[in-house]
Amino acid sequence: MKKILKWTGIVLGALLLLITGTAFYLRSSAQNRLEKKYQIQPKYITVPSDSTAIAAGKKWVSSLCINCHGENLAGTEFFHTPDLGSIPAPNLTPAGACKEYTDLDWDRAIRHGVSKAGLPLLIMPAKDFQYLSDEHIAQIIAYLKTLPPVDKSWPRPSTTFLCDVLFQLGAFGDALNAETIDHQKPSHYAPERGVTAEYGQYVVKVFGCKTCHGENLNGGKDPNPEAPMGPNLTPGGNLVSWGDTAFIAAMRTGITPMGKELNSKFMPWKEIGNFEDDQLKAIYTFLMAQPNLPTADLKK
Ligand code: HEC
Ligand code: HEC
Numbered sequence: 001m002k003k004i005l006k007w008t009g010i011v012l013g014a015l016l017l018l019i020t021g022t023a024f025y026l027r028s029s030a031q032n033r034l035e036k037k038y039q040i041q042p043k044y045i046t047v048p049s050d051s052t053a054i055a056a057g058k059k060w061v062s063s064l065c066i067n068c069h070g071e072n073l074a075g076t077e078f079f080h081t082p083d084l085g086s087i088p089a090p091n092l093t094p095a096g097a098c099k100e101y102t103d104l105d106w107d108r109a110i111r112h113g114v115s116k117a118g119l120p121l122l123i124m125p126a127k128d129f130q131y132l133s134d135e136h137i138a139q140i141i142a143y144l145k146t147l148p149p150v151d152k153s154w155p156r157p158s159t160t161f162l163c164d165v166l167f168q169l170g171a172f173g174d175a176l177n178a179e180t181i182d183h184q185k186p187s188h189y190a191p192e193r194g195v196t197a198e199y200g201q202y203v204v205k206v207f208g209c210k211t212c213h214g215e216n217l218n219g220g221k222d223p224n225p226e227a228p229m230g231p232n233l234t235p236g237g238n239l240v241s242w243g244d245t246a247f248i249a250a251m252r253t254g255i256t257p258m259g260k261e262l263n264s265k266f267m268p269w270k271e272i273g274n275f276e277d278d279q280l281k282a283i284y285t286f287l288m289a290q291p292n293l294p295t296a297d298l299k300k
Contacts, residue, residue, distance in 0.1 A: 200286025
């Protein structure tokens with residue numbers, strides 16, 4: 001009897017050691033990824049300072065950035081839970097995190113997901129912004145440089161042991177975009193603006209609709225575990241019966257023609273609604289030009 005107890009103790013002890021060892025190993029691998037230095041030299045771009053370019057930049061920012069960095073771009077708490085840690089989206093005004101940023105530093109952060117210090121940015125969706133054309137990124141930078149300074153500072157991201165382990169196990173999807181972007185790729189071209197599927201595809205790409213609506217846009221899931229499924233946006237889904245006028249209305253009011261209220265916590269309709277009518281029509285044209293796909297079965 002004593003012998004059995006002794007052996008059970010040894011086996012349990014060994015298991016515990018193995019689990020703890022694995023957790024520490026996962027955590028230190030996560031930290032290596034978070035602290036890895038990237039040497040990225042973006043291609044030189046010319047940032048304009050005329051009012052037309054600045055106004056165009058403001059439009060892009062009101063659709064692409066305010067959801068996380070806040071209406072006045074002075075930053076938000078973005079992600080904060082006691083169990084996992086906090087990842088603020090920093091202050092982008094001239095009094096904030098980027099006050100020392102050159103034009104190339106802005107480009108490195110936005111299209112490559114790497115900070116001035118060479119560290120990979122968490123959550124910041126550079127995997128989508130990498131598709132911004134030179135002209136559009138330059139307009140965005142031009143506008144950011146004219147923001148009125150707001151004196152607000154945020155701590156650096158801090159993640160708990162548990163968060164690092166879960167991150168290393170892939171629970172948060174592609175949280176460090178710098179790891180998957182092809183940094184050598186030449187900068188991207190934007191098709192001419194117009195109500196065309198081609199221009200709509202560009203807007204869908206830079207906004208990152210696929211992050212939540214799936215690779216083929218026929219349904220997907222945001223990495224946020226609380227989020228509902230992103231519905232099928234191809235002609236296999238509801239949108240086919242809407243028409244572009246009702247689609248625009250849904251993105252401006254958050255209510256679909258079927259009377260469904262879209263939850264702005266999970267579906268950023270307000271920011272999408274900040275696109276202009278022709279851009280929203282182009283998005284709709286692109287979506288309706290997709291193959292008629294049945295809704296993805298995510299449980300598979
Ligand atoms: C989904 C949320 C999200 C969106 C949308 C987003 N950001 Fe961010 N951004 C973040 C987070 C979170 C960080 C902090 C990452 C870190 O410190 O590791 C960040 C960091 C940055 C930084 C680096 C600041 C520093 O500390 O060096 C810049 C610059 C930036 N964002 C610009 C933008 C711009 C411009 C847009 C729109 C084109 C944008 N972001 C859209 C979440 C977002
Ligand atoms: C952060 C995740 C996320 C992103 C990014 C996103 N969506 Fe959504 N979308 C959702 C979710 C979740 C829903 C379902 C909302 C609900 O049930 O309240 C939704 C619902 C919709 C609906 C309503 C569909 C229906 O059948 O009722 C449309 C239309 C839509 N999204 C279009 C878009 C477009 C176009 C883009 C890109 C420009 C986009 N979404 C980007 C998460 C997202």
